[in-house]
Amino acid sequence: MSVNVSVNEPAVKAAAENAAGANTENKEWRPRIVAFCCNWCSYAGADLAGSSRLSYPADVKIIRVPCSCRVNPMFILKAFERGADGVILCGCHPGDCHYSTGNYYTRRRMALLFSMLDYIGVERGRTRVEWVSAAEGARFSAVMNDFVAKITELGENVKVGDLRCKK
Amino acid sequence: MKLDEKEIAGIIKEISGSDVKKCMKCGKCSATCPAYGEMKFHPHQFVTMVARGKIDELLKDETVTRCLSCFACVERCPRGVEPANVVAAVRVLAEREQGGSNFVPDEVPALIIADKEIPQQALVSAFRRYRK
Amino acid sequence: MAVKIIPLNELEKLFAAVALTKKLYLPVEKAGQYDYAPWEPGTGYDPEVLHTVKSAKGVFFPQSEDLVRYKRDGFSLSIAQVAPEDEDFVVFGVHACDVAGFEVLDRVFLSDPVDTYYKARREHGTVVSVMCAKPEETCFCGTFGIDAEQPGGDVQSWISGDTLYMEALTQKGEALLDQLDGIIMDGNDAENRKAVNDAAEEHKEIMRKLPLADLTTDGFGKEADLLTLFGRPEWKELSSSCLGCGTCTYVCPTCQCYDIREYDTGHGISRFRVWDSCMYSDFTMMAHGSPRPDQLQRFRQRFMHKLKYYPDNYDGAFSCVGCGRCLQKCPISMNIVKVMKKLGGADND
Amino acid sequence: MQKVSEKVIARARELMHDGTVSKVVGWKAGEFFYDCEPNVFETEESLKDLVYNRFCGANLSKYMIKNSIASGGEGAGKVLVLLKPCDTYSFNQLLTEHRIDRENVYILGVGCEGMCDIDRIRERGFKGITGVLEADSGNELVITTLYGEGKVNIDDVLLNKCDSCKGKAHKIYDELISDNEDEGPRGDRFEGVRELEAMSPEQRFAFWQAELSKCIRCNACRNACPACSCRKCVFDNNASGIASKANTDSFEEKMFHIIRAFHVAGRCTDCGECTRVCPQGIPLHLFNRKYIKDINDFYGEYAAGEEAGQRGPLISFTEQDIEPGHAVVKGGN
């Protein structure tokens, strides 16, 4: 244990080195992506993508929430803390919310949160909101393919994550 | 420099502050227009032509100078298209294309004597800011 | 006394020489504020700076440190103790108040049961003190009998003119100065001693003029009656504006409370300790709630600890060194001086 | 300032004397001229220490959560609180959120010409400050120190929050003592935000990394903030899932400050207390003002606390709101 007075060594550098190490030592890096889907539209849209066999990368893992408005910014930051490389939030199209107004609040909250993440220098594109209806299986798949491609392009998230969670 | 249709449409929208795509073709502008008979292209046609990008024809035509700018169409259009402003925008475009108005204020008295029918809008244009 | 000297403009050389074998901590500027941090080439040293925001205590008692790490693999669990510090380091530029602060911590952490993490750092750390340059109106170390002109530590030093004068006080200090032979010069002559003495005298003069020079500890300490002090009605007004933040605690060189927490990394757990503040509403939170449910009690606890409980436990020694950081940093300008003046002897009023 | 100050003190005494109020929440003279502390005065006698000067920057609104509720009960008089113009926004916001019992409060609006920052005076090289006097000219301070005397221009040593001022108008009061005409807002409060927005993401990241790594998690920003008035903060609540006490990893400082800013988004009145109290001088207002600027840009001008009972932007919506993806692009470089 080294004396750690200046608690905060540049996290980026360390993580980047860490990541570089991981890349060469371990197998090919794959992004970790958390997708929050509302139960009524987007989760059903994802189901439809599945039953239509419209593939997208396995890096996307879906968490079911009743409504996109259930997603607390804390969850998104929690995902980054734990090493997620991208977080995507899907809900019913504005106006079609099962709970009539939930996604309108989501839209405002996420507009502000994403803008703040951008403001502190997190790469644009690590977070995204998409409206996907229950009928849009193809769109769900397309959105996920696009998002994974974008995150892969951005590379590993080294700016917002807790180093202790890196293996 | 020759602008393409999209760019021209953008300029017209910018000058007029009006979106021709909102038109639902009810014709109330033409039903309202006191200068209807003076115009080769009536207000509703004018708007449609702008929407379709047929600007060249309008630039060449006198219709642009026949609008009285009475704004009755603007007042009554249920869709907020503001045809008079669209006409004005095309007129401005025409003037820009000519490098400004053909008239200068000093010429106005002579023009009135020469042509009693000259549209008042044409005279007003002599005082516009695009005048050289 | 064996005085060694080095011109101030050669300090970089000195630092580099120390850093060759040991980690070196000194006040470093970051985004406009000074705190103790590892030295790197070009870091520099500003002798005019009186206070770092946080005191120097962090080098021995960091704000956060891991104690134990658990690792889970299937159903098996392995536990790894985090080894205490085993590398030597030097902390440079500590003023008398902060050095005295180390002593306050020593009494707590080095008495039975000994805190092995703290002890290891104390053993491996060499303190190089410097007499402070320009005391501020908020300084009152004299109140606690601290001699600002003899800052203490393993090596104490003075600045006069363009020269740093150093003197080893302990074996560790001597070893350090020996190691620096060739970079620092022998300056053990009358002229240099006079320079040191003059600087000290000049400093003493300022100390006498400080607005808080007359502040005394009357009414506190071992002799004071605990229950009377505890029951004084003035606590209510004194605490009425306390926000319950931890600023005073975290900038304080003597506050020593910590919390032990765990962080689940997903792969395992690290158990670590972090500074805690008795001003916080969740301090020593228990299943039944907080033992001090309102801010008055928490506020009183902090000052009673500094001025009464600690002296009772440690033979009259106070747990305040008069550095004045809390006077400068408290968001609402409440501080120990105001408490002492309100509750202490008549002289203070 | 002197005239207003005398009137304020006299009026507070009068109100206490005639029984209109039974307590006064105001500023108390400190050890030095500049360290006035907020205080609850409960007796007429104690009011001898009431002051109102250039160093009364602390916003007293938040104290009214505790003091307005506690004073209830039969026979108890109202609580007098002294509020500067900008403080009244916080007061209104707390009223909106039902945190203050308006019935029990008597607001004495006090005029303000800008509050001074002792740290800024120190930054100008003054050490060992033993006295601060407002020069007769009214725009200078005379500073006496252990090491000599000097003058500073007041405008140079105002609190960060006073660099841009929301205006001299009180948004709520029962009585007003002020010599000031409201000249509307002064200064461009979004300048700092714009500067950051104009930087590259890497520069922004480096800026925040440097600033936030100074954070010692003393919670002064949170505890001084009138909007951060939760009974128990999520960061103190072990059951919240994000509790933390120190920035053991640099992620935690980001988590803390982003979530804190988010929790007060649309509720923050830009009172500037966070930046004023930060012992590390972190420009925390740049977080809050970013949100205020975004809210203004995206949803129309909104000033939390402008009047009590407003519906905040995060608990409102329109069908045409900006999409988060566009918001990011609009936000900066």
Add this chain to the structure above:
Amino acid sequence: MQRLGVFVCWCGSNIAATVDVDRVVAEAKVQPGVVFAQDYQYMCSEAGQNIIKDAIKQYGLNGIVVCSCSPRMHEATFRKAAEAAGLNPYMVEIANIREHCSWIHKDKEAGTEKACVLMRAAVAKVLLNTPLKAGESKVVKRALVIGGGIAGIQTALDIADAGFPVDIVEKNATIGGRMAQLDKTFPTLDCSSCILTPKMVEAKTNENIRLITYAEVEEVSGFVGSFKAKIRKKARFVKEDVCTGCGVCMSKCPSKKGLNEFNMGLNNRPAIYIPFAQAIPNVAVIDKTQCIKLNTGKCGLCEKVCTAGAIDYTQQDEFIEEEYGAIVMATGFRPIDASKFDEYSYSTCKDVVTSLELERIMNAAGPTGGVLLRPSDGKHPHSIVFVQCVGSRDVSGRGKPYCSKICCMYTAKHAMLIRDKYPDVEVHVFYIDVRTPGKNFDEFYRRAAEQYDVDYIKGQVGKVWEEDGHLVVRGVDLIANEQIVLNTDMVVLATAIEPDPTARKVANMLTASIDTNDFITEAHPKLRPVESPTAGIFLSGVCQGPKDIPETVSQAGAAASKVIGLLSKNKLTTNPCVAHSDELLCNGCSCCEKVCPYGAISYDTHLINDHGVKETRRVALVNEALCQGCGACTVVCPSGAMDLKGFSNKQIMAEVEAICL
């Protein structure tokens, strides 16, 4: 201590082909808390369910994860199975390894790895699940219908027919609404009152229906199953149970200046009046603004002539308080004010009328006795111009952005009726589009144009003015591309319709959400068109959106069937995944209340004991019967006091952590 079971389904080869189920089972076995894991070909089969049930009993499982298809498919199945084995059904979580995994990934390695992650997330979540119990709430077997037009009447009749008592609250003195004002109805041209009156009478005589006319709902509290309403019954100054409706008072009343509302103000009525001949209840009412007795204390003629002794000048407003299980909004519409369009000279030319005014002019009980006469001079018109879309599809701010839907058809009806009865009258219709979707609708319109020679002109009217005793209309014919000026005798404006102005107030009272045009929002535009998002509030008629009579009647029936379905239940089971506020953390700030679309959050001030610290404070309370579990409140709550059962902050964060591991 949690004892979890994990069950991995092959779904034949649907899952097993791309997911190595053995590995998922092996991985599951080393998850914290898991004491049992097994795979099976079809978990949803009876045999599969038995595996689950047996394991629950044998291993004393207190939580299970089923790795299978989408929870939207079989969550209910597995919950039932768990419940049958004595496990709380909400201790079941599904890892969707089919739709979200095996079906979209071709690489078995990637698929298996992802399946393991999804399993892990579900295990992490179920570790934090708590048994939930669906609550129950009572159902008051009585319905309230607000509005007594055709929508309200039909809804009430259908509910009453099913045997449930229902109250109709109508703000006017009679039920019947707008339909009563119509002369004929499209596309069949049957007489409006002939088909409406029997329904009105039925509403009056049905013993399950109570008519509360000349009344307004003042307050509504409560929630689905048990609403409480306070109804103000305005003073009629006529005893409703005594008046025989003989009408003698009307003929004797000296104050005859009141505008006849029923005839759209085209003629006058006395201060004491029965709105129209077929009014239900057939009882007089005194217009207190017009009555001489009530204003000056003199007169009292009606009291003298009333042989029944029904007049009571001292009558006061009365209040009725009643409990209801369901409430139907049927607040209807009104035409917008045409005077905003000064180009049509509606307010200056008497012969410019609205379509609803024309209805009255054409009606036998109307001001002209059914003879088509110009309002200005009572002469027979020889030419009439109809203007369509007056204020409809108008975003200029003077009108409404939507299509009012009924105008094309009623204009065709008017044109046809006029041409039929008065073949000498020339009829021109200026239209933008003619919209006639509906059974026999287009045929109807074409008949007007082809058979009755109505002149349809594609274009709008720009101006109408009066000149030498007739009207001049300037319009445009877009097809002929010419401006036309017509001399005519009458102009009829097809004014847009808008929700009745009371709709907003009522909606707010019921926490039913309302759109920017003041139409009530339906719970789902396609799948739940007659329900409001607020449980127990139903929509009937034009308050939901423009519609014609047949649509209104069918929607009224649909709303009634929803009400009947609700009232047939003895208890309501509530969704247990609802919000819950921790009063120790609650600041009482009201943010949650403001975002709740259901009005499920209220506030209570009471003594709270926080580990010995006692304080009286304002805290949020969630009504579990109203809460639908969206979670909007949980995010606006900065202290985290508000959480959602079944989708708690900790559960979701545990899933996040498990996924990011």
